[in-house]
Amino acid sequence: MSIGQRLYQWWDSDFFYAFRTSPVAIVAFSVVMLLFGGALLAPLLSVMDPFDMAALNLMNGFTPPMQPNAFTGDTFLLGTDDQGRDLWSAILHGLRVSLFVGFSAVGLAMAIGISLGLLAGYLGGWVDALIMRVADVQVTFPSILIAMLIFGIARGLLPPEARNDFAIWVLILSIGLSEWVQFARTVRGTTMVEKEKEYVQAAQLLGLSRLQIMRRHILPNVMGPVLVIATITLALAIIAEATLSFLGVGAPPTQPSLGTLISIGQDFLFSGEWWILLFPALTLLALALSVNLLGDWLRDTLNPRLQ
Amino acid sequence: MTELVRVDNVSKVFDISPPLWHRVLTRQPKRLVQAVDNVSMSIEAGQTYALVGESGSGKSTLARTIVGLTPPTSGSVWFDGALLAGATHKAVAPSVRRQVQMIFQSPYASLNPRWRVGDIVAEPIRAFGLSDRRQASRRVDELLEQVGLASSDAARFPHEFSGGQRQRISIARALASEPRFIVCDEPTSALDVSVQAQVLNLLKQLQRDLGLTYLFITHDLAVVRTMAHQIGVMKQGALVEAQSADALFASPQHAYTQMLLDSAPIVSPKASRSGQL
Numbered sequence: 001m002s003i004g005q006r007l008y009q010w011w012d013s014d015f016f017y018a019f020r021t022s023p024v025a026i027v028a029f030s031v032v033m034l035l036f037g038g039a040l041l042a043p044l045l046s047v048m049d050p051f052d053m054a055a056l057n058l059m060n061g062f063t064p065p066m067q068p069n070a071f072t073g074d075t076f077l078l079g080t081d082d083q084g085r086d087l088w089s090a091i092l093h094g095l096r097v098s099l100f101v102g103f104s105a106v107g108l109a110m111a112i113g114i115s116l117g118l119l120a121g122y123l124g125g126w127v128d129a130l131i132m133r134v135a136d137v138q139v140t141f142p143s144i145l146i147a148m149l150i151f152g153i154a155r156g157l158l159p160p161e162a163r164n165d166f167a168i169w170v171l172i173l174s175i176g177l178s179e180w181v182q183f184a185r186t187v188r189g190t191t192m193v194e195k196e197k198e199y200v201q202a203a204q205l206l207g208l209s210r211l212q213i214m215r216r217h218i219l220p221n222v223m224g225p226v227l228v229i230a231t232i233t234l235a236l237a238i239i240a241e242a243t244l245s246f247l248g249v250g251a252p253p254t255q256p257s258l259g260t261l262i263s264i265g266q267d268f269l270f271s272g273e274w275w276i277l278l279f280p281a282l283t284l285l286a287l288a289l290s291v292n293l294l295g296d297w298l299r300d301t302l303n304p305r306l307q
Numbered sequence: 308m309t310e311l312v313r314v315d316n317v318s319k320v321f322d323i324s325p326p327l328w329h330r331v332l333t334r335q336p337k338r339l340v341q342a343v344d345n346v347s348m349s350i351e352a353g354q355t356y357a358l359v360g361e362s363g364s365g366k367s368t369l370a371r372t373i374v375g376l377t378p379p380t381s382g383s384v385w386f387d388g389a390l391l392a393g394a395t396h397k398a399v400a401p402s403v404r405r406q407v408q409m410i411f412q413s414p415y416a417s418l419n420p421r422w423r424v425g426d427i428v429a430e431p432i433r434a435f436g437l438s439d440r441r442q443a444s445r446r447v448d449e450l451l452e453q454v455g456l457a458s459s460d461a462a463r464f465p466h467e468f469s470g471g472q473r474q475r476i477s478i479a480r481a482l483a484s485e486p487r488f489i490v491c492d493e494p495t496s497a498l499d500v501s502v503q504a505q506v507l508n509l510l511k512q513l514q515r516d517l518g519l520t521y522l523f524i525t526h527d528l529a530v531v532r533t534m535a536h537q538i539g540v541m542k543q544g545a546l547v548e549a550q551s552a553d554a555l556f557a558s559p560q561h562a563y564t565q566m567l568l569d570s571a572p573i574v575s576p577k578a579s580r581s582g583q584l
Contacts (some may be wrong), residue, residue, distance in 0.1 A: 203430070205375070205404070
C-alpha cells in the first residue's frame, strides 16, 4: 500500500471524520499543539533564559506588560516578575516543566495501573481482592494529600543539597502514585470481560502462560479506554503539579513550573502587579481546559455505545 | 476400530457459594452444582461423537473438561494412552496438547479483534514451535486455502469477515497445530442456516482428508444426523444414553432421548409420515 493510499485511508477513517466535524475537538487540539510547540521550542522563542540568575536585571523588576521599564527602558511582552524575569520566557519554560511532569506522571500511573489492573482482572481471587482493597483505601485519601505525603517522605530521605535536583522526579513519583487507581479499575473491568471470551480460551489451549495471554491477547484489547483516561488524567496531573508547586512542595523556584509562577504571582496580586499571576494562570487554564475537552471528545468518539 | 479418547468417570462440581466470610456470617451452607456427573465415554479414531442435550445439561462443561480448560473434580481423560486431563494438577505434555484443539461457538468472540488473521492462524504454529517464520507464513496460506479462504486474507482483521468466514478462520487456527482430535462446541449454532451447511460440509471433508476425530457438542438434531457416528445424550450432567447414530435414531432407549427426538421440529409433513426428521 502506498503512502498516499494510507494517508487517504486515514483521512477517510471514522475517527478522523469525527475529528474534522467537531469544532471543539479542532480548537482544543490546536491549542494543545500550540502550547506543546511553545514548550518544545522554548529556548528559541524566549527572550532570555529564566533559569539563569546572572541574566536577570533586578532593575527590570515589576515591569508592566508592553510598557518600557522606568529605569532601564526595556519593554517586555508580558511584563516581568519581582526579580526582573521576563514572564513570556518564564511561561514557556514553565510550560515545559509542567508538561514533562504531567506526561511522565501519567506514564507512571499508566504503567502501575495497567499492570495491577491486568493482574487483578485476570487472576481474580485474593490477588484481585488485595489490589482492589489497596485501590479503595487509596481513593479515600485526596490525591493531593497522597502526593504531599510522598513528597514529604522523599524530602526526609534525600540529603538537602540533592532536594532541588530531585524535586521534579519526586513530583512525578508522587502524582503518578496518586493517579494509578483509575487505570487499574478500568483495566480490571475490561480484562474481566475479555478473559471470558473464547479467543482467550483458545490461547489457553495452546498452553501459553498467563503472563503471555495478558500481554499478547488482553492488553491490546484494553488500550482503548486507557487512552481516554490517560488524556483526562493528563489534565488532572498538570493541575496537581501546579497545585503542589503553588503550595511550595513542587517544582523549586530555580526551575519554575506554571504552578510555581502562579505561586510567585499570588504574592503581588494585591499590590497591583496583576500580570505576574494572570498570564501563567491563563496559560494553565488554556492547557488544562483543552486537554480535558480533548479527552471528553475522545471518550465520546471511542465509546461505541454513544455513537 | 481403535479408541482415541477415553473419558473415565469424569465429574465436575462447581462451588458457587458466596465468599467464605459472608457464608460464615449468614450461616449458609456451601452451594455446589454438579455440572458433570460421573461420565465415562469412549471416542473412536476417525469418527464423530456427538454430545446432545438441552441447555444446562453439562455438555459444554464436559467438552471444556476434556480439552483441559477446566480441571475435573474427579476422574480423568486419556488421549491415545496419554493423560489429557485429570483431577490432579499434573502438567499435560505439549506433544499431547498439540494434538487436541477446539472450535468455539461464537465466531465473534473466538478471534482476537486486534490481531490479523495471519497472526491468529499462525499462533499455534509459533506456540508449539512447529516451523520457522518463513515456513509458518507459507503454512498459514495453505491452511487458509484449505478452509476455503484466500491466502491474501491473512493480512486482514477479523471484523472484515462474515460469521461463516470467521468460523472458517477458527477452523484454520484449530488445524494449524496438526491435531488429531478436535472438540467442536456448537460451531454452527451462531450461523445462518445456509452457512451452517457449508461449515458442516467443510468439517466433514476435513475429517475425510485428514482422518480427524471430532467431539461435536450440539443441541441441533439435524446437525447430529449429518455429522455423527456415535451419539451421547446428556441430562443434568449425566450421560443417560450412548449409542451409534443409526441405532439411536431408530430406537431411542431412554425416555429423555425419546422426548428430545419428539421435540425436534419436523421439516416436512412427508418426512413426519415416514417417521424421519
